[in-house]
Amino acid sequence: SGYRKNGKELVGKGIAFDIIHILQEKYNFNYTIVAPQDNVFLSSTKKLGAKDMVVNGRADLIAAFLPVMNSFHEEIVFSRRFDTAEWVVLMKRPRESAAGSGLLAPFTTPVWILIILSLLVVGPIIYLLILVQAKLTRDDNNKVYPLPACVWFVYGALLKQGTTLNPTTDSSRLLFSTWWIFITILTAFYTANLTAFLTLSKFTLPINE
Structure with a gap:
């Protein structure tokens, strides 16, 4: 509901004024719309709100859909409820979900750096240990x-891919199994943290004040 200017007069529109028009036809009265300053309900230091206009006698009633507040029952009388509605707040989508950076959220930056370093280092280490073991045992x-x-093999294990390598010695098998166990634990923690992040995400609201 609201109003529009028709010359110097204000003309009401909306459901609230439709109800006023029904009452006007039944009880045969005329009315003049007096708009509160900046269309506010409660008064401030510089603006007179619609509630105080009724309390002070500057208006007879308020034609608008307002929330029923118990603290105002001592000063004003609310009519019967004609309808109920839900209030929703629209805001910009959080950047974390829009940009896809939430995929990196389960681990901190130092953890990701260590994972990348392990991918670069573990492969050569496995190769050197197998080479040294082969030369020492002959x-x-x-x-x-x-x-x-x-x-x-190191990279494929991270993606849960199989390998054609078939280690024959105990030392090489121990190296391969150790890396597989590490990857299994790592992916389990990542999956659990990512699920918790997507389920219970706490994004910063885009509100400055």
Whole structure:
């Protein structure tokens, strides 16, 4: 509900004024719209609100849909409820979900740096340990895998991919299984934290004041 200017007079519009028009036809009265300053309900130090206009006798009634507040019952009388409505707040979508940066939220920046470093370092370490073990034992059954294969195994394990490498010695099997266990724990923590982040996200509201 609201009003519009028709020359010097104000003409009401909306459901609230439709109800006033029904009452006007039934009880045969005329009315003049007096708008509060800046269309406010409560008064401030410089503006007279609609409530105080009724209390002070400057207006007979308020034609608007207002929330029923118990603290105002001593000064004004509310009519019967004609309808109920829900109040919603619209705001800009949080940047975290819009930009997709929420995928990095489960871990902090130092953790991501350590994960990247481990991907770069573990592959060469596995290759060197297998190479040293093969030279020290001098066993013909020891198979030294090339460096690219070791690096690809480390990266593929992070993505839960299988490998064609088949370690034959206990030391190489221990290295491979240790990395697999680490990746399993890492992905389990990441999945759990990401689920909690998407379910119970606490974004900063885009409100400055």
